[in-house]
Amino acid sequence: MKKQKNRLDEMQEQKLLQIEHNGCWLAFWGLMVVLFVQIFLYGRDFERIMGEWTVFMCLAVYIVVSCLKNGIWDRRQAPVPGVNLKSSLLAGGISGIIFGVIKYREYQVILGAAASGAVIALLVFASCFAGLSVLSYFYRERTNRLENAEEEGKEDGEEQN
Amino acid sequence: MARNIAIKVARAEKDMTQKALAEAVGVSRQTINAIEQGEYNPTIKLCRAICRVLGKSLDDLFWEEECEENF
Structure with missing residues (x-):
C-alpha cells in the first residue's frame, strides 16, 4: 500500500509528537496506578490483571530498549x-x-x-x-x-x- | 524567545499576508504566526525557504544582536 503524504508541517509535527509523548506517559502512569489498585487494594489474581500488565510491560520494555539503543538515559x-x-x-x-x-x-x-x-x-x-x-x-x-x-x-x- | 519583527517587515515590503507566505513556503499560517510571535523556532530548512521567498538573507531575518554578546 502506498504511504500517504504527511499533511502536517514541521511545527504541527512537533506539536503532534508532544501530544503523543504526553499520551504515552499518561498511559504508562495510568496503567501503573490501575495495576497497583487492582493488586494491592482489591487483591486481584494475576490472571485478572494480565491484559493491563502485558500492555504496561510492553510499553516499559519498548521505552527502555529504544532509549538504550539511542544512547539515552535520562534528561x-x-x-x-x-x-x-x-x-x-x-x-x-x-x-x-x-x-x-x-x-x-x-x-x-x-x-x-x-x-x-x-x-x-x-x-x-x-x-x-x-x-x-x-x-x-x-x-x-x-x-x-x-x-x-x-x-x-x-x-x-x-x-x- | 523574542518576536521576529524582521519577517513581518519583510513580508510587508513584499505586500504578503501570513497566509500567502505560508502557502509559498508550504506550511500552515499558524506556523508563520508562531515564528513571528517568537513562539516557534523553525528548522534551518524552513528558515531558508522563508528567506528565499522574501528575498532576504538568514542574517537579515533570523540574526539576533544579543546572540553576538553571548558568544
Whole structure:
C-alpha cells in the first residue's frame, strides 16, 4: 500500500509528537496506578490483571530498549551508582510502606506488617539496584559505541576530502 | 524567545499576508504566526525557504544582536 503524504508541517509535527509523548506517559502512569489498585487494594489474581500488565510491560520494555539503543538515559539523572542507589532506595521504601500498610489492614499486627514491609522493601531495592546497574552498564557500552562510530565516520569524510 | 519583527517587515515590503507566505513556503499560517510571535523556532530548512521567498538573507531575518554578546 502506498504511504500517504504527511499533511502536517514541521511545527504541527512537533506539536503532534508532544501530544503523543504526553499520551504515552499518561498511559504508562495510568496503567501503573490501575495495576497497583487492582493488586494491592482489591487483591486481584494475576490472571485478572494480565491484559493491563502485558500492555504496561510492553510499553516499559519498548521505552527502555529504544532509549538504550539511542544512547539515552535520562534528561536530568546520570547513570552512576549513587543515583541508582537513591532511586532504588526510594522505590524500595515506597513499596515497603504500601505493602506494610496493606498487611496491617489485613491482619492488624503491626510487627508482622512491618516485617513484611521490610522484606518487600529489601527485595524491591535489591532488584531495582541490580536492574539499574545492569542497564547502566549497557548504556555506557552503547554510548561508547555510538560516540566512536560517529568519530570514525567523520574521519572517513575528512580523508575523502 | 523574542518576536521576529524582521519577517513581518519583510513580508510587508513584499505586500504578503501570513497566509500567502505560508502557502509559498508550504506550511500552515499558524506556523508563520508562531515564528513571528517568537513562539516557534523553525528548522534551518524552513528558515531558508522563508528567506528565499522574501528575498532576504538568514542574517537579515533570523540574526539576533544579543546572540553576538553571548558568544
